[in-house]
Amino acid sequence: MNAWETIAAAREADDAPAAWRITRPPPGAPRTPLVFASPHSGRIYPQSMMAASQLSAQAIRRSEDAYVDDLIDGAPAHGATVIAARVARAYLDVNREPWELDPQMFADELPAYARGRSAKVAAGLGAIARIVCEGQEIYDRKLTFAEASGRVDAIHRPYHDTLAALIAETRDANGLAILIDWHSMPAAAAAQASSGAVCDMVLGDRYGGACSPAVCRLVERELAALGYEVARNTPYAGGYTTEHYGRPARQVHALQIEVNRALYLDEETLATTPGFAALKDNLERLFARLSGVDWAAA
Secondary structure (H helix, E strand, O other), X not given: XXXXXXXXXXXXXXXXXXXXXXXXXXXXXXXXXXXXXXXXXXXXXXXXXXXXXXXXHHHHHHHOOOOHXXXXXXXXXXXXXXXXXXXXXXXXXXXXXXOOOOHHHEOOOXXXXXXXXXXXXXXXXXXXXXXXXXXXEOEOXXXXXXXXXXXXXXXXXXXXXHHHHHHHHHHHHHOOEEEEEEEEEOHHXXXXXXXXXXOOEEEEOOOOOOOOHHHXXXXXXXXXXXXXXXXXXXXXXXXXXXXXXXXXXXXXEEEEEEEXXXXXXXXXXXXXXXXXXXXXXXXXXXXHHHHOOOHHHO
């Protein structure tokens, strides 16, 4: 079964591709320019991937931004459209350039347009990951470029076609669009964000290039008002999605938010902790506050 057949076999009742799920605001919800994305919370591990893997799905799951999609699933009631990936990031990471591939992973030569020398590829975390977060190698054989191309065609390209359309639709309706790309970070990475303090959230705006300072300040202020310690751009300044879509001069603002997993997750077992409910409640408060903002005047 090839990549697309695997995805198509799991189509949902509304015939939306199972590679992602879109949830729009219900009737009566506020009208806002907010689009939320959760690109790394997918929990589908296609059979073709697992057949080539030397690791269990549980081991690979430690690379997930586990349950981030569940944390933000209340956002549509407050006027945000949400797109959440359902296929695991280890299979195909939609927050990377599509051809950001590690030549060492492939039995055949990659085409000239493949980007095999990026920092993410060197770290083993290209569009198709070579390792999980503990540094364990995922595959017990070389992949083929045809396999990579199949994954890109089945997932990456249509995901971004869909996200781009949602952003354009939102900007047309509101005069601007604000994309917030939601992630979670290991507690160890959160410790790097500020010396001596526990960092709860990191806002990544590509050092001001992807989002207007006013939008970033407003989100930072609201998170701080909820009691969270917030850092900017260290150790995460935003990935492919933030950089690709953030065009403040064209009224498209993109902001990445990294949530410290220690707030809600046992990183060893991947079970949610009692902190999950408190975090989800606070995020609901954040969404309610953001829905009432006059973004055009922000």
